[in-house]
Ligand SMILES: Nc1ncnc2c1ncn2[C@@H]1O[C@H](CO)[C@@H](O)[C@H]1OP(=O)(O)O
């Protein structure tokens with residue numbers, strides 16, 4: 001049995017180290033490369049930070065497996081087995097990082113038997129360390145977190161992102177959901193530019209609900225535990241059970257806000273994270 005406290009301690013230590021590297025890189029030249037499209041960006045810092053985290057974990061936990069955003073981009077499989085697995089987004093909010101828009105996170109989840117046991121999100125420009133262990137609560141810099149107790153969506157702030165998919169059909173669906181939610185009306189719609197921080201805002205009680213279609217498992221693994229341990233709920237955008245590989249999520253303060261969002265969201269299905277790579 002892996003010792004979850006030592007895993008949590010290691011995740012926090014390596015996230016802090018990664019955050020230092022990201023902060024230093026912010027003042028250097030940021031050379032931007034494209035991934036799947038002109039708006040899907042990656043920098044050398046994403047790759048460097050992912051290697052730093054994986055190397056450091058491998059030294060301490062040599063038998064553990066990894067799902068890392070940049071390793072998957074480089075061709076590694078994205079499969080969640082029952083084995084102890086670290087799920088890593090070295091920079092969540094790369095577009096923010098490239099523009100020095102001040103919300104950037106390191107997201108580290110640890111799963112066993114396909115269940116997230118430890119979640120660490122380090123919002124490194126705000127120096128906020130969000131941590132959660134299953135059954136043991138969620139914290140920010142050691143202070144306990146609790147979701148908002150608001151049950152009226154019209155008194156709520158909802159956060160979401162537009163994603164990197166600019167296909168007109170996908171953009172239409174994204175705007176349809178946004179129009180429905182905005183017109184309820186809600187107090188406001190926000191987006192920090194990082195899925196992990198959006199989820200931590202739900203856990204902190206300043207945003208009632210977050211939803212997105214197009215996110216990946218490394219964006220949401222750690223944040224999902226922070227939300228549920230702060231008392232929030234997670235579900236698929238169609239109201240079903242959350243599937244970390246499905247690229248769709250609602251994270252809300254309570255079931256009534258989450259179910260209200262389900263009614264307003266126009267769902268679509270991006271290719272799953274664990275689907276075999278498309279043949280060219
Ligand atoms: N295709 C996609 N659609 C929607 N969100 C995506 C996405 N790819 C990545 N994201 C993540 O969603 C947020 C912004 O939309 C970021 O957390 C970003 O993570 P990233 O910065 O690690 O790429």
Ligand SMILES: [Mg+2]
Pocket residue numbers: 089091092093195218219
């Ligand atoms: Mg990300």
Ligand SMILES: [Mg+2]
Pocket residue numbers: 046069089090091092093094
């Ligand atoms: Mg990333």
